[in-house]
Amino acid sequence: MRTKQTSRRKLLKTxxxxxxxGLVSVPEWVLPALAEGETVVxxxxxxxxxxxxxxxxxxxxxxxxxxxxxxxxxxxxxxxxYGHPKVDAATHQLKVSGLVDRPLTLSIDDLxxxxxxxxxxxxxxxxxxxxxxxLSSNARWTGVPLKDLLDKAGVKASARxxxxxxxxxxxxxxxWRNDKFKVQQQFGRxxxxxxxxxxxxxxxxxxxxxxLTLHQGMPLRLLVPGWYGVNNVKWLSEIHVQEDAxxxxxxxxxxxTLKGEMIDGEMKWVETAITHMQLKSYIARITSDGSRxxxxxxxxxxxxxxxxxxxxxxxxxxxxxxMDPSTREKxxxxxxxxxxxxxxxxxxxxxxxxxxxxGKTQPTAQELENKKSFLEDNSQTVRKIKV
Ligand SMILES: Nc1nc2c(c(=O)[nH]1)N[C@H]1C(S)=C(S)[C@@H](COP(=O)(O)O)O[C@H]1N2
Ligand SMILES: [Mo]
Numbered sequence: 574m575r576t577k578q579t580s581r582r583k584l585l586k587t588x589x590x591x592x593x594x595g596l597v598s599v600p601e602w603v604l605p606a607l608a609e610g611e612t613v614v615x616x617x618x619x620x621x622x623x624x625x626x627x628x629x630x631x632x633x634x635x636x637x638x639x640x641x642x643x644x645x646x647x648x649x650x651x652x653x654x655y656g657h658p659k660v661d662a663a664t665h666q667l668k669v670s671g672l673v674d675r676p677l678t679l680s681i682d683d684l685x686x687x688x689x690x691x692x693x694x695x696x697x698x699x700x701x702x703x704x705x706x707x708l709s710s711n712a713r714w715t716g717v718p719l720k721d722l723l724d725k726a727g728v729k730a731s732a733r734x735x736x737x738x739x740x741x742x743x744x745x746x747x748x749w750r751n752d753k754f755k756v757q758q759q760f761g762r763x764x765x766x767x768x769x770x771x772x773x774x775x776x777x778x779x780x781x782x783x784x785l786t787l788h789q790g791m792p793l794r795l796l797v798p799g800w801y802g803v804n805n806v807k808w809l810s811e812i813h814v815q816e817d818a819x820x821x822x823x824x825x826x827x828x829x830t831l832k833g834e835m836i837d838g839e840m841k842w843v844e845t846a847i848t849h850m851q852l853k854s855y856i857a858r859i860t861s862d863g864s865r866x867x868x869x870x871x872x873x874x875x876x877x878x879x880x881x882x883x884x885x886x887x888x889x890x891x892x893x894x895x896m897d898p899s900t901r902e903k904x905x906x907x908x909x910x911x912x913x914x915x916x917x918x919x920x921x922x923x924x925x926x927x928x929x930x931x932g933k934t935q936p937t938a939q940e941l942e943n944k945k946s947f948l949e950d951n952s953q954t955v956r957k958i959k960v
Contacts, residue, residue: 633707
């Protein structure tokens with residue numbers, strides 16, 4: 574990280590010096606590792622300057638600066654619904670309550686004693702979409718498998734629903750028939766018994782080797798690898814095990830996808846919960862050395878192996894991109910590159926699509942036409958450029 578900071582600063586200085594001489598125009602954001610003579614080709618539908626911190630508790634990444642497998646902790650995208658709760662990392666405790674043989678109250682140190690492992694995982698907010706695509710990041714997390722903790726508590730046979738509550742809360746108006754009630758609610762998300770007791774979910778306390786930042790859920794969050802961001806409950810304070818389905822606002826109402834599906838010639842409207850990530854790729858940046866164009870992009874999905882990523886220029890054929898060998902982790906995001914050997918002066922479009930090992934292909938925007946709510950938009954993001 575230190576090296577990166579230094580090289581970025583150096584780059585900025587060199588860039589500014591050259592700009593002073595009128596040799597190049599320097600964008601307000603700084604590209605990582607631009608080679609000698611390499612320039613950025615602007616996306617025509619992208620703002621020149623991306624406002625990465627639109628509010629104190631919000632941040633997006635400027636995808637044109639993605640530089641390697643891990644997003645630095647102070648650049649990680651961030652969002653939440655109730656602002657930041659006041660949490661004291663030193664005294665924070667996690668409660669495990671409900672249908673367990675042994676209810677538990679544990680400090681982070683107690684959790685560390687149960688076990689510790691690392692996992693590379695990236696995720697995006699289910700609202701992430703083009704052209705900015707700024708709501709995703711990737712990290713190496715440290716924590717304890719959720720199953721190890723639940724085994725310690727002893728899950729009862731009647732347990733069906735595992736609810737994860739953050740320390741953050743807010744007042745909500747709950748509509749019921751013709752009434753509206755104002756009540757205090759905690760941010761909560763639920764997992765089924767099968768998912769909660771599977772080997773993947775973790776309770777994590779570190780990101781890229783450092784304790785979680787306040788933005789990322791200090792001191793503890795749930796991580797469901799391969800699932801959308803909303804499932805990764807921050808400032809985790811309680812796991813409540815129950816038989817009933819959990820119907821909190823962020824489970825049952827806000828995080829739903831409404832889409833129409835043609836079944837036997839009839840349009841059926843289905844509402845589904847936000848769980849695993851849909852197969853997505855996007856072009857993050859295009860640079861040019863004068864004649865050739867280098868395309869760099871990102872792939873995210875639920876951990877299903879990626880068969881290939883392809884890039885298409887204008888109406889040309891889909892061509893295979895090259896996967897970055899440093900991003901091979903099952904649940905991590907993957908980076909790809911593609912080189913275009915020449916482009917005629919004028920307007921062009923470039924687009925990428927990912928295909929996974931099951932043959933699933935990232936859809937076009939048109940193929941998602943019947944998805945009415947904007948969440949889970951994994952459609953192909955078309956980049957427009959002029960050379
Ligand atoms: N406690 C709590 N956890 C939460 C949320 C929240 O509002 N409260 N927002 C979720 C949503 S919608 C997303 S996209 C991710 C964002 O995680 P990040 O800020 O670490 O990027 O946190 C999830 N976890
Ligand atoms: Mo989100």
